[in-house]
Amino acid sequence: MSEKRMLVGDLAQGLVKRNNMPYREAEEFVRAFFNEIGENLFLENIVKVKGFGTFKLVVVEARESVDVRTGERIQIAPHTKVSFTPDPVLRDAVNKPFAEFETVVLNENTSLEAMESYGDVTEPDTSSETEQESESEPEPEPEPESEPEPEPEPESEPASEPESEPESEPEVEPEVETGPDPDPVPAMEQLMDSNPPVKTEKSFHPWRIFWGVLLGILFFAAGYIAGYHRPVALPACCQSTTVDSPAAKPAAGAASKSAVKPAGKSAAKPAAQDSTAATKRKPSETLAYPQLEGGDYYIVGIKGTEVMKPGKTLLNISIKYYKSQDFVEYICVMNGIKNPDVVPLDMELKIPELKQK
Amino acid sequence: MNNKAFISNLAYVTDHSVRDTQVLVNSLVAEMTSLFEEDNSLVVPSFGTFEVKKKLERVLLNPVTGQRMLVPPKLTLTFKSSNTLKERIQKGGEE
Numbered sequence: 001m002s003e004k005r006m007l008v009g010d011l012a013q014g015l016v017k018r019n020n021m022p023y024r025e026a027e028e029f030v031r032a033f034f035n036e037i038g039e040n041l042f043l044e045n046i047v048k049v050k051g052f053g054t055f056k057l058v059v060v061e062a063r064e065s066v067d068v069r070t071g072e073r074i075q076i077a078p079h080t081k082v083s084f085t086p087d088p089v090l091r092d093a094v095n096k097p098f099a100e101f102e103t104v105v106l107n108e109n110t111s112l113e114a115m116e117s118y119g120d121v122t123e124p125d126t127s128s129e130t131e132q133e134s135e136s137e138p139e140p141e142p143e144p145e146s147e148p149e150p151e152p153e154p155e156s157e158p159a160s161e162p163e164s165e166p167e168s169e170p171e172v173e174p175e176v177e178t179g180p181d182p183d184p185v186p187a188m189e190q191l192m193d194s195n196p197p198v199k200t201e202k203s204f205h206p207w208r209i210f211w212g213v214l215l216g217i218l219f220f221a222a223g224y225i226a227g228y229h230r231p232v233a234l235p236a237c238c239q240s241t242t243v244d245s246p247a248a249k250p251a252a253g254a255a256s257k258s259a260v261k262p263a264g265k266s267a268a269k270p271a272a273q274d275s276t277a278a279t280k281r282k283p284s285e286t287l288a289y290p291q292l293e294g295g296d297y298y299i300v301g302i303k304g305t306e307v308m309k310p311g312k313t314l315l316n317i318s319i320k321y322y323k324s325q326d327f328v329e330y331i332c333v334m335n336g337i338k339n340p341d342v343v344p345l346d347m348e349l350k351i352p353e354l355k356q357k
Numbered sequence: 358m359n360n361k362a363f364i365s366n367l368a369y370v371t372d373h374s375v376r377d378t379q380v381l382v383n384s385l386v387a388e389m390t391s392l393f394e395e396d397n398s399l400v401v402p403s404f405g406t407f408e409v410k411k412k413l414e415r416v417l418l419n420p421v422t423g424q425r426m427l428v429p430p431k432l433t434l435t436f437k438s439s440n441t442l443k444e445r446i447q448k449g450g451e452e
Contacts, residue, residue, distance in 0.1 A: 006392055006399045014388035019381065029371055029381055034404040036367045038442060050360040051386040053434075057446065080446045082405070084436030090386075094393050094409055094434050101429030106416070339394075 008034075041082065053086040100294055100329070289352065292333045299334060301353035308347045314340050321351050330354060393434055405438040 012027035019026070037055055040047045045057045062078040092099065289299040306317050314337075318327045332340050334352040343349075368378035389407075392399060398408040409432055417426040438446075 004397045006397045008401055011385065011388055011392070011399070014391075015381070015385060018384040018388065029373075030385065032371045033367060033382065033385060034401045036363070036370055038404060038445070040363060040366060042445075047363055048359050049363060049382070049386065051383065052389065055436075082436070082438040082442065082446065084407075084434075086434045090390055090393065090434065093390050095432045096394065098429060098431050101431075103417075103429065104427045106425040106427055 049087075051087055051089050053084055053090060056083045056085070057081075058083045290333050290336070292330050295330065296357055297327075297330065297354040298357060299330060299352040300355045302334075303351040303353045306349045306351055308343050308345055308349060310345065314343065317349065317351070322354070327354070396432075401439075403439055403441040405436055405442055408435050408437070409433070410435050 008027060008030050011030045012023060015021065015026035015029065016023050037047050037049070041055055041057055047055045049055075057080050059080050060078060063076050065074055065076050066072065067074050086094070289301070291299055303321060306312070314328045314331055315325045318325050318331060321327070328340055330352050331337070331349060334350050335347070337343060364378050364382060365375055367382070368375045371378065373381065389399065393407065393409050396409045398406060400406050412431050412433055414430040415428050417428055418424070419426065
């Protein structure tokens with residue numbers, strides 16, 4: 001990635017190399033090329049160049065806007081502008097570094113904090129860990145009647161507010177609030193509502209507290225993890241949590257009415273610690289090697305080497321070592337090959353040893 | 358105007374044969390593609406600037422189904438017309 005500003009002269013140099021033509025002629029041709037695009041644009045409003053793209057004249061209608069400096073309303077006059085749409089071939093070539101990404105449908109309860117903590121690894125971990133924790137949770141919850149609700153709520157918010165991205169806030173608030181509010185309730189609770197009203201009030205109250213606390217802990221844990229994962233200083237946070245957790249664990253056992261707050265905290269902490277440890281373990285064995293972003297496998301070692309000879313392709317090397325052509329990208333990543341179509345002759349390729357994530 | 362008409366116009370202007378022009382245009386396009394693949398920007402005086410820009414990933418909401426989609430980041434090629442070209446357009450192509 002050089003990110004240089006190229007001029008017509010540079011293009012002309014390229015033409016000289018490709019076509020063995022004098023530089024002057026090449027430069028003239030490049031100028032004529034763009035000039036002609038401009039001219040034809042005026043003639044026909046649209047110019048298509050195969051492999052490059054489409055230039056179009058687009059009429060922009062008059063619209064109102066506000067002057068940035070004075071704050072006055074101003075009228076932007078109608079004008080014509082040139083729009084350029086790159087040809088699919090060029091578009092894909094430009095987007096090659098990101099070509100492997102696809103649009104994904106998010107699940108309803110996917111929290112956006114995961115976007116912050118780069119590895120997708122943290123996502124499954126937090127959910128599984130917090131679920132385990134929540135199973136042990138019910139003990140302290142039914143005991144306190146209505147007090148604990150407000151406590152996990154403020155706790156989870158400050159935790160997720162400063163550390164995770166702002167989008168997560170609106171999620172935290174409404175969901176936690178639905179717990180205490182009698183009106184907007186999940187279908188399950190509405191079913192219970194249809195039962196004799198006097199009894200249900202007692203019977204589903206603990207349930208609501210349970211859900212409220214559970215949600216609070218879930219978001220707290222997620223925020224906690226997201227917050228600690230953003231800075232790369234992983235080891236430091238792991239140490240601190242390991243020191244905390246033994247002290248916090250007994251507190252969870254001795255859960256009394258007033259101890260719900262620390263209990264909730266401690267439950268979140270082991271969860272956070274577990275998953276940080278889990279995520280830390282994985283990178284540590286893979287750190288020595290470059291990794292394919294978004295891939296299903298870690299590169300954990302070198303399986304062998306292969307010298308590029310005429311007739312060999314990354315594809316058939318991939319098939320030879322992995323019985324599938326899907327691993328070309330790992331070979332590319334391992335050997336720092338940017339363009340898989342161009343591999344220098346006699347290059348010694350390292351074949352990565354893979355391990356499923 | 359399609360590619361063919363453009364090539365023949367260009368051939369007329371540059372005094373090349375249509376076939377030669379086609380070859381030259383192809384290699385010019387290939388050259389530009391390789392430039393943009395390396396994230397270079399291209400400035401063409403009195404025409405405009407081509408630049409590769411990174412669009413960040415974003416979350417889309419489908420208003421009908423309420424589904425949230427995560428759109429991946431991407432690199433796109435953008436074109437900004439130069440002032441001289443803009444002025445010429447406003448004047449209707451006369452110079």
